[in-house]
Amino acid sequence: MAEVKNKQVVLKDYVTGFLKESDLDLVENTITLKLPEGSNEILLKNLYLSCDPFMRNLMSDIGILEKFLPYAPGSPLFGYGVAKVLESGHPDYKKGDLVWGFTKWEEYSLVPSSRILFKIEHTDVPLSYYTGILGMPGMTAYAGFFEVGLPKKGEKVFVSAASGAVGQLVGQFAKLTGCYVVGSAGSKDKVDLLKNKFGFDDAFNYKEEPDLDAALKRYFPEGIDIYFENVGGKTLDAVLLNMRVHGRIVVCGMISQYNRAQPEGVTNLGNLIMKRIRMQGLAVTDYYPMYHKLVEYVVPKIKEEKIVYVEDIAEGLENGPAALVGLFNGRNVGKQVLVLARE
Amino acid sequence: MAEVKNKQVVLKDYVTGFLKESDLDLVENTITLKLPEGSNEILLKNLYLSCDPFMRNLMSDIGILEKFLPYAPGSPLFGYGVAKVLESGHPDYKKGDLVWGFTKWEEYSLVPSSRILFKIEHTDVPLSYYTGILGMPGMTAYAGFFEVGLPKKGEKVFVSAASGAVGQLVGQFAKLTGCYVVGSAGSKDKVDLLKNKFGFDDAFNYKEEPDLDAALKRYFPEGIDIYFENVGGKTLDAVLLNMRVHGRIVVCGMISQYNRAQPEGVTNLGNLIMKRIRMQGLAVTDYYPMYHKLVEYVVPKIKEEKIVYVEDIAEGLENGPAALVGLFNGRNVGKQVLVLARE
Numbered sequence: 227m228a229e230v231k232n233k234q235v236v237l238k239d240y241v242t243g244f245l246k247e248s249d250l251d252l253v254e255n256t257i258t259l260k261l262p263e264g265s266n267e268i269l270l271k272n273l274y275l276s277c278d279p280f281m282r283n284l285m286s287d288i289g290i291l292e293k294f295l296p297y298a299p300g301s302p303l304f305g306y307g308v309a310k311v312l313e314s315g316h317p318d319y320k321k322g323d324l325v326w327g328f329t330k331w332e333e334y335s336l337v338p339s340s341r342i343l344f345k346i347e348h349t350d351v352p353l354s355y356y357t358g359i360l361g362m363p364g365m366t367a368y369a370g371f372f373e374v375g376l377p378k379k380g381e382k383v384f385v386s387a388a389s390g391a392v393g394q395l396v397g398q399f400a401k402l403t404g405c406y407v408v409g410s411a412g413s414k415d416k417v418d419l420l421k422n423k424f425g426f427d428d429a430f431n432y433k434e435e436p437d438l439d440a441a442l443k444r445y446f447p448e449g450i451d452i453y454f455e456n457v458g459g460k461t462l463d464a465v466l467l468n469m470r471v472h473g474r475i476v477v478c479g480m481i482s483q484y485n486r487a488q489p490e491g492v493t494n495l496g497n498l499i500m501k502r503i504r505m506q507g508l509a510v511t512d513y514y515p516m517y518h519k520l521v522e523y524v525v526p527k528i529k530e531e532k533i534v535y536v537e538d539i540a541e542g543l544e545n546g547p548a549a550l551v552g553l554f555n556g557r558n559v560g561k562q563v564l565v566l567a568r569e
Numbered sequence: 570m571a572e573v574k575n576k577q578v579v580l581k582d583y584v585t586g587f588l589k590e591s592d593l594d595l596v597e598n599t600i601t602l603k604l605p606e607g608s609n610e611i612l613l614k615n616l617y618l619s620c621d622p623f624m625r626n627l628m629s630d631i632g633i634l635e636k637f638l639p640y641a642p643g644s645p646l647f648g649y650g651v652a653k654v655l656e657s658g659h660p661d662y663k664k665g666d667l668v669w670g671f672t673k674w675e676e677y678s679l680v681p682s683s684r685i686l687f688k689i690e691h692t693d694v695p696l697s698y699y700t701g702i703l704g705m706p707g708m709t710a711y712a713g714f715f716e717v718g719l720p721k722k723g724e725k726v727f728v729s730a731a732s733g734a735v736g737q738l739v740g741q742f743a744k745l746t747g748c749y750v751v752g753s754a755g756s757k758d759k760v761d762l763l764k765n766k767f768g769f770d771d772a773f774n775y776k777e778e779p780d781l782d783a784a785l786k787r788y789f790p791e792g793i794d795i796y797f798e799n800v801g802g803k804t805l806d807a808v809l810l811n812m813r814v815h816g817r818i819v820v821c822g823m824i825s826q827y828n829r830a831q832p833e834g835v836t837n838l839g840n841l842i843m844k845r846i847r848m849q850g851l852a853v854t855d856y857y858p859m860y861h862k863l864v865e866y867v868v869p870k871i872k873e874e875k876i877v878y879v880e881d882i883a884e885g886l887e888n889g890p891a892a893l894v895g896l897f898n899g900r901n902v903g904k905q906v907l908v909l910a911r912e
Contacts, residue, residue: 458838477841491834495801498820498850505848507841 232257234302234332235546240287244485245554249285250303250547257334261313268319268342270309270335273569276357277540277550277562278391281305282484303331308346308356310569315339324349326356331546333566344517351528353568358391358561359524359535362510367395368520369513370476371403374506375452379404382446384465387456387481388429389416389536391561396454397426398533405452408445410461412556419559423534438464449473457482459490466494466503475505485554536560575600577645577675578889583630587828588897592628593646593890600677604656611662611685613652613678616912619700620883620893620905621734624648625827646674651689651699653912657682667692669699674889676909687860694871696911701734701904702867702878705853710738711863712856713819714746717849718795722747725789727808730799731772732759732879734904735821739797740769741876748795751788753804755899762902766877781807792816800825802833809837809846818848828897879903 232255241249261269284297297303307329311319316339319325327343329335346356358364370392371377383400385393388409397420400407409420410432420429428445435441442450442464449470455462458480465475483489498505527533538558540549546564553562575598584592604612627640640646650672654662659682662668670686672678689699701707713735714720726743728736731752740763743750752763753775763772771788778784785793785807792813798805801823808818826832841848870876881901883892889907896905 462838477838479842480839483839489836489839491836492838493832493834495805495820495835496823496826496832498848499822500850500852502850502852502855504850505841507843507845507847509843509845512845 228259229256230259230334231255232333233543234330235543236302236331237285237297237299239299240296241282241285242487245282245285245551247547247551250550252544252547255332257332257336259312259334261315261336264315265336266315266339267336268311268316268325268339269313270325270329270337271312272307272309272329272333272335272566273324274308274354274357275329275331275546275564275566276306276361276363277546277553277558277564278305278362279479279481279484279553281550282554304328305331306357306362308353308361309335319345324353326361331543333543343514348521348525351525354537354539354563354565355528355535357563358537359395359528359533360521363391363561364395364524365513365517365520366478366508366510367392367399368523369510369516370454370478370508371396371399371452373513373516374476374508375454375474377403377405377452381405381451382448382470383407383452383454384442384446384450385409385426385454385456386432386461387411387479388426389419389424389560390456390558392478393454393456394420394424394536394560395533397424400452401425401427402527402532410441413559416556416559419536423536432461439467442468452476454478455480459483459492463492463494466492466497469497469501469503471501473501473503475503477505477507481554538562540564542566571602572599573602573677574598575676576886577673578886579645579674580628580640580642582642583639584625584628585830588625588628588894590890590894593893595887595890598675600675600679602655602677604658604679607658608679609658609682610679611654611659611668611682612656613668613672613680614655615650615652615672615676615678615909616667617651617697617700618672618674618889618907618909619649619704619706620889620896620901620907621648621705622822622824622827622896624893625897647671648674649700649705651696651704652678662688667696669704674886676886686857691864691868694868697880697882697906697908698871698878700906701880702738702871702876703864706734706904707738707867708856708860708863709821709851709853710735710742711866712853712859713797713821713851714739714742714795716856716859717819717851718797718817720746720748720795724748724794725791725813726750726795726797727785727789727793728752728769728797728799729775729804730754730822730824731769732762732767732903733799733901736797736799737763737767737879737903738876740767743795744768744770745870745875756902759899759902762879766879775804782810785811795819797821798823802826802835806835806837809835809840812840812844812846814844816844816846818846820848820850824897881905883907885909 311323324346328341420426459482654666667689671684760772763769802825
């Protein structure tokens, strides 16, 4: 019965303010690579871990996310990941299966089968994509843009955090739908990526725009039909001034607010009224029953290179804390993935 | 050709900050009670004028309402009203018709026929009701609650400014739909009205609640399914903390913000995300094509006293400025109407 070392990233204590690497700790534990007698759990070897902004919310001592308790100090983080089944106590899974769902930030995990969301069927695309375009961010972009945004050909779409895990897909989905799409991001490199790799009609660096309202008026002289909201705060306020009648704001995330003790106040909500704007929050978990539609939509397009997906790859658990912190200062370019093992 | 005196309420100059009576002027003009040769306009005798919060927005020198230009300083206000046709240059209307729609704050008005919204068919209910339950506020409450709110029996509904022109109807519609409904208002008299006359399940005076979040938790221990938003600002922020998953916020008005140079910041919009809240603005003009549904729904209920409607009646144009200003300090109890003439 092989007891092996099991490196973990644990939360030292609840976090207030901006997340720092020192809030996290790399520890070495051990695990027995054998399912306990009679267990119906699943023993996983973790391959790819997903670095996601929502994880910051679980580090506060208030559980602001429904269904998710905050992380326990001293215990490993959990989040989305891709893993290989080493041993299964549940009939739905067997040794060698590749799966994606919730796992822990450690090399090997023993998890209830309910934590696994999907068995991976298509292995002729990069496995890491199941943390991104074929995982939670993909489903978020797909459901948010198509199901909540209800886009029509020719509409004008604005995406913030547009080079991120979700934004880069929303922009490409918008182009495939015949929309005009502009993205904002936080560096010249990202802006170049939006324009030259993802095919956005235009893009700008919000850090170089002292007046976001004026910037939006430049790119959307006739206003915005759909705003895909990833950042919140001042950006949302400027967007509200530039929405068109019957516009839609898909509220996917508000990353600019997650590290603040007190969120920025949004002052332009009065625009919702006469412009009849629908502003709607999105939780990806509502849409997993239609995951097959995402797979059917994107897998052929990935193979035909009609959709591209940019990842920012960090190697090894020891680089996990830096990768996670990097999300909040915009260090990552594209979907931030942490590779533990490739098979 | 009778030239008669025509009293008017005019805007002195654009308004900043809180509306004061001295921002408005009562002037006496003259009008010829004869349609000009070849005119296809309508000559109206104004009977009832509606005092509505949106009018404040038209007094700023920025036109924040789509389609509505700001009022012109020196010219009479315009707004909703009930009027009698004295002479008509348009085939849809004839002398003696009672109509409601847009008219001006004066005794007699010459208006384009497009300003008239509806001919009044039912005259066995008070004519003044066509500024309220059977007018714009009635349509707003009906469309907002049923079409935007999509209520289901048993749901929990919160209404702010609940004794006002729209709120009192939303509460009664909610009860007729089998919902639990609580209203907030700004005085003991109004709270009594909500509980004893309009049949709200409960009501509170927001001025006596230093902690609105705590008040809402008391009345909605399981949270709010539908919030009918009439006030904005701090109330909205407290409501966002107390919405249930898949809740709906019908954004009808934000009266607490209209007199502010800078609106209050709303900080709890992050709740939209994991609770999948839909927050949707409402412009009543979108719903006038279904006005017959409002009439069919409420007229029988008015006659059977299954719906009541409380009005606050001011008499004469000279009392118009005070009536209008009163909306913003909550002086009115029920729908504020200004009577110029009863026939």
